[in-house]
Structure formats: C-alpha cells, structure tokens
Amino acid sequence: MKEFKVGIIGATGMVGQRFAALLAEHPWFKVTLLAASPRSKGKTYRDAVGGRWALTTPMPETLADMVCLDATADMEEIAKSVDFVFCAVDMPKAQIKELETAYAKLECPVVSNNSAHRNTADVPMIIPELNPQHSDVIPAQRQRLGTKRGFVAVKSNCSLQSYVPALFPLHDEFGVVDVLVCTYQAISGAGKTFDTWAEMNDNVIPFIGGEEEKSELEPLKIWGNVKNGEIVSANAPRFTAQCIRVPVSDGHLAAVFARFKKKPSKEQILECWKSFSAIPQEANLPSAPKQFLHYFEEDNMPQTKLQRDLEGGMAVSVGRLREDTQYDYKFICLSHNTLRGAAGGAVLMAELLAYQGYLEPVSVA
Numbered sequence: 001m002k003e004f005k006v007g008i009i010g011a012t013g014m015v016g017q018r019f020a021a022l023l024a025e026h027p028w029f030k031v032t033l034l035a036a037s038p039r040s041k042g043k044t045y046r047d048a049v050g051g052r053w054a055l056t057t058p059m060p061e062t063l064a065d066m067v068c069l070d071a072t073a074d075m076e077e078i079a080k081s082v083d084f085v086f087c088a089v090d091m092p093k094a095q096i097k098e099l100e101t102a103y104a105k106l107e108c109p110v111v112s113n114n115s116a117h118r119n120t121a122d123v124p125m126i127i128p129e130l131n132p133q134h135s136d137v138i139p140a141q142r143q144r145l146g147t148k149r150g151f152v153a154v155k156s157n158c159s160l161q162s163y164v165p166a167l168f169p170l171h172d173e174f175g176v177v178d179v180l181v182c183t184y185q186a187i188s189g190a191g192k193t194f195d196t197w198a199e200m201n202d203n204v205i206p207f208i209g210g211e212e213e214k215s216e217l218e219p220l221k222i223w224g225n226v227k228n229g230e231i232v233s234a235n236a237p238r239f240t241a242q243c244i245r246v247p248v249s250d251g252h253l254a255a256v257f258a259r260f261k262k263k264p265s266k267e268q269i270l271e272c273w274k275s276f277s278a279i280p281q282e283a284n285l286p287s288a289p290k291q292f293l294h295y296f297e298e299d300n301m302p303q304t305k306l307q308r309d310l311e312g313g314m315a316v317s318v319g320r321l322r323e324d325t326q327y328d329y330k331f332i333c334l335s336h337n338t339l340r341g342a343a344g345g346a347v348l349m350a351e352l353l354a355y356q357g358y359l360e361p362v363s364v365a
C-alpha cells in the first residue's frame with residue numbers, strides 16, 4: 001500500500017490523542033498535520049495538550065513539537081496539504097456538520113468519529129467487519145457535494161461496538177427479533193479522566209445524554225441496505241437500551257438479552273462467533289484483530305480491566321452465554337471505547353476505504 005499524508009482534526013482531545021498514538025507507527029498513514037480549536041493554534045502539540053494527555057503511553061516524540069493549526073481558520077491550507085483527515089471534535093453538531101462538509105468540498109476526505117453526519121443518508125457509517133459494502137454510497141455523496149475525491153465517512157457510536165458485532169452474525173443465521181441491552185460505559189467516553197471528573201469516583205450515573213437513542217437507532221443503519229445512492233435503515237431487530245456511566249477509565253461493557261425468529265442452540269451461537277471473519281481479517285488490514293469475536297468460558301469474564309486491550313483494543317470480548325426465562329438468550333459483551341469504539345475503529349475504516357480504493361494519495365491521478 002502507498003503512504004498517505006494524514007491530518008488529525010481535534011488532535012488534542014481524548015480521541016485525538018488516541019489517533020496520535022495509533023498512527024505514530026502506522027505502516028500506511030503518516031501524520032503530517034495536527035489541528036484543533038483556535039485555543040491550540042500556534043502551540044506545539046505538547047503545549048496545546050498540556051496536562052490533558054490521558055494515555056498511559058507517552059506522547060509520540062515525532063508529534064510533540066508539531067505546531068497545531070486552527071481547524072476552521074486554516075482549513076484551506078490543511079485540506080491541500082494532506083490526503084485525508086481524521087476528525088474528532090467537541091463542537092455543536094451543526095458546526096461539526098458544516099466543518100466536515102467544508103473539508104469534503106475542498107476535496108479532502110473526512111473519516112469522522114463525530115455523530116453529526118450519522119443520519120445523513122449518503123454518508124456511510126461503517127464497522128469494517130459488518131457493513132464494508134456501505135462505502136458503495138460514496139459516489140452518490142460525491143455527486144451531491146460536487147467533488148471528485150472529497151466525502152465524509154463516519155463511525156458509529158462507541159456504546160454499540162460491543163453488542164452489535166456479537167449480534168450481527170447471529171441475525172444473518174437465525175434472525176434476531178428483539179434485543180434489550182444495558183451498557184456500562186467508561187468515563188473516557190465523555191472525554192474525561194478521574195482527575196477531570198471527580199464526581200465519578202465511587203459513583204454511578206444512570207444517564208448519558210442522547211446515548212440510548214443512538215444505541216437503539218444506529219444499529220439499524222448498520223444493518224441497512226444501499227438503494228439509489230442512499231442507505232435505507234433496516235426495521236429489525238428492535239432495540240431497547242439503558243446506558244449507564246460507571247467508574248472505569250476505559251471500556252464499555254454491555255449486558256444483552258436477545259430473542260430470535262429461529263432459536264439457535266448454544267453450540268450454534270458459539271460456532272457463529274468463532275467462525276466470524278470478514279474483509280479486514282481476510283485482507284489482513286494493519287489494524288484488524290486476527291479474531292474479531294473472542295468467547296470466554298469463565299463465569300466471571302469478560303472483565304473491563306482484563307479484556308479491554310485484547311488484540312490492541314480492537315477485538316470484542318463475549319461471555320456468559322446462557323438461556324433466559326423471558327428472552328431466548330443473554331450474554332455479556334465488551335469493547336474498548338476509545339480504540340475499537342473510536343480512534344482504532346476509524347483507523348480500521350480508513351484502511352478499508354484505502355483497500356477499496358476510495359482513499360488515494362493526492363499524488364496519484
């Protein structure tokens with residue numbers, strides 16, 4: 001694969017820091033530009049992040065002295081200097097939509113972690129193992145935007161990155177009808193640490209604004225079909241969700257209850273999970289986990305702290321599969337919210353888009 005020059009928009013934030021760390025050694029994507037708000041403009045990455053560095057690994061040396069740009073004021077310069085950008089910013093939704101569209105119209109593709117474009121019908125929302133074919137809408141989006149190269153592609157919400165992958169192969173085989181899910185979500189999902197969110201020490205908060213709606217609706221876009229240049233959401237399975245903030249640093253866990261059209265045996269479910277692999281595994285994409293779904297037999301697994309970093313934080317851990325008295329089955333799922341659920345998932349999506357030919361270095365005609 002050729003080398004791509006990439007920019008990180010929102011580089012100083014929680015997800016932006018993950019991008020910086022993940023891309024420091026990436027074989028295809030080289031970070032040549034960092035941008036954030038006007039507050040960070042003109043500062044070195046080290047100074048702009050200041051005491052906010054939240055990862056246990058140090059800031060990559062190659063980026064520490066890079067001077068940050070302003071994502072809006074310097075947009076034209078950024079768009080012409082890189083092959084595409086990753087974007088994870090904390091701004092009002094309408095402004096994010098405007099910002100991402102503007103980059104795309106300047107012929108700079110945007111691989112986004114933000115929710116602003118998730119409901120735009122010709123913007124693909126891709127989990128690379130599940131719906132890689134949704135990139136088929138990109139030509140229609142380019143036509144709407146009047147671009148040759150520019151487009152926006154988004155990641156789904158971090159809450160659903162554990163339970164949707166586990167349900168996906170089961171739905172294909174046995175038809176999932178109803179799902180009840182309770183998520184137990186880490187504080188990094190709010191861009192916070194225990195130092196910046198003291199209220200979360202020794203506490204549980206039973207509300208995460210907008211999260212339950214996203215957890216119920218976004219899976220239906222993932223299961224949707226591409227028709228006439230748009231993604232038409234599926235109308236099944238039906239989801240109901242409760243999302244709860246718990247005092248852990250990283251890792252979203254989900255308790256799942258599922259009812260099927262054709263009830264499988266426990267062995268059939270386990271076989272589906274074990275044998276599930278897709279383009280990222282088959283094409284050996286650099287960030288793809290070798291085994292996407294790992295099942296743990298022990299009664300007390302998966303645990304957030306023990307399994308969140310499995311396969312570089314890109315695998316999904318599943319456990320405690322058993323029959324239920326009201327639904328057919330119940331089980332537990334876990335994924336790393338800022339890796340698979342955010343920056344890592346976006347990097348894998350960019351690898352997929354490059355593999356499919358939707359991202360090209362600008363120097364290639």
Ligand code: NAP
Nearest residue numbers: 010012013014015036037040071088089090188189191342
């Ligand atoms: P965060 O830690 O609060 O970081 C916010 C970033 O946005 C900072 O880089 C900040 O730059 C930048 N920013 C703020 N105002 C801006 C402006 N006017 N122009 C340009 N940049 C601006 O937030 P986060 O947790 O990384 O989340 C970022 C996005 O990713 C959000 O849309 C969030 O919903 C999404 N997301 C987060 C997670 C997660 O697990 N954390 C998971 C999935 C998706 P300054 O430092 O200069 O202020």
